[in-house]
Amino acid sequence: xxxxxxxxxRTSGDFVQAVFHEEVKTHQxxxxxxQWKPHRIAVTQRLLAAGVPKSEIARKSPQxxxxxxxxxxxxxxxxxxxxxxxxxxxxxxxxxxxxVDLSMHVAHLEPxxxxxxxxxxxxxxxxxxxxxxxxxxxxxxxxxxxxxAAIRLSMSEDFKGRVGLYALPQAEGFYRKCGMxxxxxxxxxxxxxxxxxxxxxxxFLEGGSNVNTNE
Amino acid sequence: xxxxxxxxKAWLSKMAMDEEYACVSAxxxxxxxxxxxxxxxxxxxxxxxxxxxxxxxxxxxxGMSVSAIAEEAQLDLTEVLAIEQGRMTDPEPxxxxxxxxxxxxxxxxxxxxxxxxxxxxxxxxxxxVRFAANSxxxxxxxxxxxxxxxxxxxxxxxxxxxx
Amino acid sequence: MAAKKTMTLNxxxxxxxxxxxxxxxxxxxxxxxxxxxxxxxxxxxxRLDRGEKLYFEDEVEKMKSELLVL
Numbered sequence: 001x002x003x004x005x006x007x008x009x010r011t012s013g014d015f016v017q018a019v020f021h022e023e024v025k026t027h028q029x030x031x032x033x034x035q036w037k038p039h040r041i042a043v044t045q046r047l048l049a050a051g052v053p054k055s056e057i058a059r060k061s062p063q064x065x066x067x068x069x070x071x072x073x074x075x076x077x078x079x080x081x082x083x084x085x086x087x088x089x090x091x092x093x094x095x096x097x098x099x100v101d102l103s104m105h106v107a108h109l110e111p112x113x114x115x116x117x118x119x120x121x122x123x124x125x126x127x128x129x130x131x132x133x134x135x136x137x138x139x140x141x142x143x144x145x146x147x148x149a150a151i152r153l154s155m156s157e158d159f160k161g162r163v164g165l166y167a168l169p170q171a172e173g174f175y176r177k178c179g180m181x182x183x184x185x186x187x188x189x190x191x192x193x194x195x196x197x198x199x200x201x202x203x204f205l206e207g208g209s210n211v212n213t214n215e
Numbered sequence: 216x217x218x219x220x221x222x223x224k225a226w227l228s229k230m231a232m233d234e235e236y237a238c239v240s241a242x243x244x245x246x247x248x249x250x251x252x253x254x255x256x257x258x259x260x261x262x263x264x265x266x267x268x269x270x271x272x273x274x275x276x277x278g279m280s281v282s283a284i285a286e287e288a289q290l291d292l293t294e295v296l297a298i299e300q301g302r303m304t305d306p307e308p309x310x311x312x313x314x315x316x317x318x319x320x321x322x323x324x325x326x327x328x329x330x331x332x333x334x335x336x337x338x339x340x341x342x343x344v345r346f347a348a349n350s351x352x353x354x355x356x357x358x359x360x361x362x363x364x365x366x367x368x369x370x371x372x373x374x375x376x377x378x
Numbered sequence: 379m380a381a382k383k384t385m386t387l388n389x390x391x392x393x394x395x396x397x398x399x400x401x402x403x404x405x406x407x408x409x410x411x412x413x414x415x416x417x418x419x420x421x422x423x424x425r426l427d428r429g430e431k432l433y434f435e436d437e438v439e440k441m442k443s444e445l446l447v448l
Contacts, residue, residue: 004222005220006227025312031308077428081421082418102414103414104418104421112405114404116414143232144232149218152220156217177232178232205221207225
């Protein structure tokens with residue numbers, strides 16, 4: 001059941017009502033990609049025109065990688081119970097999406113090492129919400145909301161709010177601010193594993209100590 | 216899932232994470248995407264004709280008119296016609312999804328024929344060719360088709376004379 | 379969320395014991411363990427149907443053994 005959630009309209013500085021979709025379907029993933037792709041392409045073309053090599057663009061700026069939604073939607077093939085796809089939409093435009101896995105991953109950090117957590121397979125904010133893609137980002141709190149949903153889902157599954165994900169290097173700062181901790185020795189293909197312990201999850205939901213209070 | 220999100224403005228105000236400066240992306244899926252060859256999606260025009268033929272025959276098998284299926288699938292009549300006639304070069308996912316649902320057709324197959332998803336293997340292409348070859352209409356017009364044709368030709372004739 | 383239905387599960391004493399041990403180890407209810415088992419089983423089937431294979435890897439012996447799922 002879609003529910004109303006507030007996100008930040010950066011233009012006005014006010015909170016506006018968006019829609020949180022708990023169960024995003026394949027065709028909606030496709031829709032989001034079709035909405036996001038032209039923005040990515042425009043930015044990629046600007047980088048290419050500025051002389052940045054194509055391999056560097058893909059490696060250093062993942063938002064510019066063509067997030068082939070077919071690959072994303074392949075995750076959801078067979079409607080696996082283990083996976084959930086959720087997202088935030090405002091006026092027909094997708095602002096953020098996430099796919100999480102409930103069954104295949106366990107925590108590495110104590111005190112809950114070995115216990116299941118919600119693993120974020122994929123999470124992304126729309127390109128028009130990010131300053132490295134556009135000069136005037138439109139909406140804020142998208143990443144916060146997507147992480148909040150992962151934590152609440154973790155709570156509802158009795159995983160005590162534990163969440164894990166591989167963070168793209170440029171995103172590490174954001175996840176640290178969310179209270180996530182890098183798990184040593186688990187790096188994979190240039191990405192570090194970050195986990196949110198049950199205590200950090202509780203702190204996040206309270207508006208906890210790692211939060212940057214400056215706008 | 217049934218989770219309840221927090222809409223307390225005080226909490227939201229506290230949760231500024233400077234995310235607009237960050238790449239919010241996460242997920243091991245990214246690695247697979249970087250590894251994926253950036254192949255150009257194949258989009259042969261004849262796949263759209265096959266898609267159109269498939270939708271048309273599936274609709275007719277259900278004994279439904281174009282307007283009836285458009286209404287059931289909550290689509291514009293023009294959208295359904297464009298699909299059936301192979302004219303919709305970039306079909307919207309929503310259109311294919313609703314048609315698949317209303318016609319009990321596999322959504323993935325429609326997406327591949329519509330060029331929205333890469334074809335997994337050659338077997339779909341081969342099957343599409345066979346289907347196209349075997350589904351060319353050869354039988355005579357039904358009474359309804361005859362009537363519709365007669366009426367439209369009459370309108371065309373009046374229209375041409377009037378011009 | 380989809381409405382939930384209730385079913386009765388008949389398990390042997392041994393199966394119940396294993397269920398209890400797993401619940402304690404994973405700090406989950408017995409129901410949650412059964413749900414996880416179902417999710418895992420389905421995920422394995424989906425991937426096997428795609429033509430993938432499931433292996434256990436012995437890091438010491440550097441050997442992989444295929445886990446067959448019927």
